[in-house]
Amino acid sequence: MGRLIKLECYKLLKDRLFWTIILLIILINSVMFAGQDISIDSLAQKMFLTIVIVSLYGTSFIAKDYEEKKIIYEILSGNSKTKILFAKILITALGIQIQLLVFPIVIGFINNKFTDENLKIFLVIYFWLGIFLSFLATMMANIFKSQGLSIGCAIVFHLITLLSVNSSSVGFIMAHILPVGMIKLVLNNYVTLNQYTVTLIVWDLVLLILALICVKKSEF
Amino acid sequence: MSIICELKGISKFYNKKAVLSNVNLQLEKGKIYGFIGRNGAGKTTTMRIITGLARPDKGTLIIDGISDEKNIIEKRKKIGCIIETPALYLDMTAKQNLKSMCILHGVSLNVISELLDLVGLSNEGRKRVRHFSLGMKQRLGIGMALVNNPEFLILDEPINGLDPDGIVEVRYLIKNICETRKTTILISSHILSELYQMVDNYILINKGEIIEMLTHEELNKKTQKYVLIKSDKTKKIREIIEKQLKIKDFEIVNDDTVKIYNSENKVLEIMNIFASMGIEPSAISVSEDSLEEYFFKRIGK
Numbered sequence: 001m002g003r004l005i006k007l008e009c010y011k012l013l014k015d016r017l018f019w020t021i022i023l024l025i026i027l028i029n030s031v032m033f034a035g036q037d038i039s040i041d042s043l044a045q046k047m048f049l050t051i052v053i054v055s056l057y058g059t060s061f062i063a064k065d066y067e068e069k070k071i072i073y074e075i076l077s078g079n080s081k082t083k084i085l086f087a088k089i090l091i092t093a094l095g096i097q098i099q100l101l102v103f104p105i106v107i108g109f110i111n112n113k114f115t116d117e118n119l120k121i122f123l124v125i126y127f128w129l130g131i132f133l134s135f136l137a138t139m140m141a142n143i144f145k146s147q148g149l150s151i152g153c154a155i156v157f158h159l160i161t162l163l164s165v166n167s168s169s170v171g172f173i174m175a176h177i178l179p180v181g182m183i184k185l186v187l188n189n190y191v192t193l194n195q196y197t198v199t200l201i202v203w204d205l206v207l208l209i210l211a212l213i214c215v216k217k218s219e220f
Numbered sequence: 221m222s223i224i225c226e227l228k229g230i231s232k233f234y235n236k237k238a239v240l241s242n243v244n245l246q247l248e249k250g251k252i253y254g255f256i257g258r259n260g261a262g263k264t265t266t267m268r269i270i271t272g273l274a275r276p277d278k279g280t281l282i283i284d285g286i287s288d289e290k291n292i293i294e295k296r297k298k299i300g301c302i303i304e305t306p307a308l309y310l311d312m313t314a315k316q317n318l319k320s321m322c323i324l325h326g327v328s329l330n331v332i333s334e335l336l337d338l339v340g341l342s343n344e345g346r347k348r349v350r351h352f353s354l355g356m357k358q359r360l361g362i363g364m365a366l367v368n369n370p371e372f373l374i375l376d377e378p379i380n381g382l383d384p385d386g387i388v389e390v391r392y393l394i395k396n397i398c399e400t401r402k403t404t405i406l407i408s409s410h411i412l413s414e415l416y417q418m419v420d421n422y423i424l425i426n427k428g429e430i431i432e433m434l435t436h437e438e439l440n441k442k443t444q445k446y447v448l449i450k451s452d453k454t455k456k457i458r459e460i461i462e463k464q465l466k467i468k469d470f471e472i473v474n475d476d477t478v479k480i481y482n483s484e485n486k487v488l489e490i491m492n493i494f495a496s497m498g499i500e501p502s503a504i505s506v507s508e509d510s511l512e513e514y515f516f517k518r519i520g521k
Contacts, residue, residue: 007324016311070307073364075272077324078297219274 008091058137066145093134230279254419255408300370306361321367355386
C-alpha cells in the first residue's frame with residue numbers, strides 16, 4: 001500500500017490543477033476579504049465557495065482515474081481494490097486539506113492570530129470538514145466513475161446543503177445534519193466541537209461503506 | 221509446454237445477455253497470440269477478465285497456475301496491458317509517466333531511460349503527453365506496460381488509428397519485445413494483415429465463443445490456394461470450368477474475377493484450354509486466401 005500512497009502523492013504534486021486551485025483560492029479569498037477585518041465568523045461564512053471548489057477538485061482527482069482507466073495499472077500492481085481505495089482517500093484528503101486550509105493559515109500568520117483560540121477551533125473544524133469532503137469525493141467518483149457525473153452530483157449535494165441550511169423552515173434542523181451547515185452552529189456554540197466531530201465521523205463511515213460496496217462490485 | 225494463462229469455461233453476462241460463453245483458452249509462455257473477432261465479439265471482455273478489470277460470471281481463470289482470487293491478485297503483477305486506449309497522465313511528460321509506474325511497481329528509476337529508448341521516445345524531453353501524436357501515445361502506453369518487466373503483455377488494438385509509419389513502428393516494437401524479453405503477448409486488432417505479420421497463434425472469437433485456435437503454420441495449411449483469373453468473359457469461363465475442366469470448387473467475384481480453388485497444379489492445363497477457346501485473360505496467377513478471408517469463412521460471412 002506504501003507504493004500506492006507514493007503514486008497518489010506523486011500524481012497530486014504533478015497535477016497542475018492542484019496548484020492552480022491553491023492559487024485561485026488564495027486569490028478569490030484575498031479579493032473577498034480585501035479591506036475587511038477578518039474574523040473567524042467572517043472566515044466561516046465566506047469560505048463556502050472554497051469548500052465547493054476543493055470538493056469538486058477532490059471528486060475530479062479520483063474520478064479521472066476511473067474515467068481514463070488509469071486504475072488498471074493499480075489493479076495490475078498486485079493491490080486489492082480496497083487498498084487502492086484507501087490510498088486514494090488518504091491522498092485526496094491531504095490535497096483537500098492543503099487547499100482548504102491554505103488561506104486561513106496564511107491569514108493566521110499574516111494577522112498573527114495563531115494565539116487566537118477561535119482560530120484553532122476553526123482549523124479543527126475545517127480539518128474534519130476536509131476529511132468529510134474527501135470521503136464524499138471518493139463515494140461520488142466510485143459510484144459514477146466519470147468526472148462529469150461525479151462533479152455534477154457533488155454540485156447538487158452542495159446546492160442542497162446551501163438551500164436547505166438557509167431555509168427559514170428547515171434550516172436549523174438541516175444545519176444539525178449537514179456538515180457544512182454545522183460549522184456555523186459550532187462557532188455560535190449551538191453545537192459542541194465533539195458533537196460536530198462525531199457527526200462528521202458518522203458521515204465519513206457511511207460514505208466509506210458506500211464507496212467500499214461500490215468498489216467491491218465495480219468493473220472497470 | 222508452459223502455460224501462463226488459462227481460461228476454463230469462462231462466461232460473462234451483461235443484462236442477462238451472454239458476452240462470453242464457455243470460453244476455454246490456454247496461452248503458452250513466450251508466444252504472440254492474435255485475438256481476432258468483430259466488434260462486440262468478446263475480445264476486450266476476455267482481456268478485461270484476465271487483467272481483473274471485470275469478473276467472470278462462470279468459469280475459472282488461472283494465471284501462472286494460480287486460480288484463487290487472493291493469490292491471483294499477486295500473479296497479476298506479471299501482466300502488463302493496454303486495454304482500449306493507453307491510460308496516460310496527459311499533463312506529465314513521458315519520463316514522468318514512466319516514473320509513476322516505477323513508483324507503483326517499486327522498480328528502480330534506471331529502467332526509464334532503457335524503456336524510453338525501446339519505445340523511441342527518449343528525445344521528447346519536457347513535452348507533455350497531451351501534445352503527443354496517437355502513435356507516440358501508443359508507444360508510451362506499451363512502455364508503461366513494460367515497466368515491471370511483465371511475463372504476459374495484453375494489447376487491445378494497439379495499432380488502432382495509427383498511420384502506416386506508426387503501425388510499422390509498433391509492429392517492430394512488439395516483435396522486439398517478444399524476442400528480447402520472451403514475453404507472452406495477447407494482441408487484438410482489426411488490421412488482420414498486420415496481425416499476420418506479427419503473431420504465432422490465432423484465436424478466432426465470434427459472438428462470445430472461441431471458434432478456433434490455430435498456429436501460423438496451421439493457418440497457412442488451411443488457407444486455400446486458388447488460381448485467380450481476371451477476364452471480362454466470365455460467363456464463357458464458367459462454362460469451360462464446369463464442362464471441360466469439370467471443376468466445381470470455384471467462384472466468380474466482382475464479375476471480372478474467377479477463383480478456382482485447389483487447382484494450382486492445373487494452371488498450364490487451364491491456360492491451354494483458354495487459348496484453344498480463344499479466351500485471353502488479362503491476368504492469371506496462383507494465390508491464396510488471406511487471414512481476413514479465412515476469418516470471414518470461419519464466421520460464416
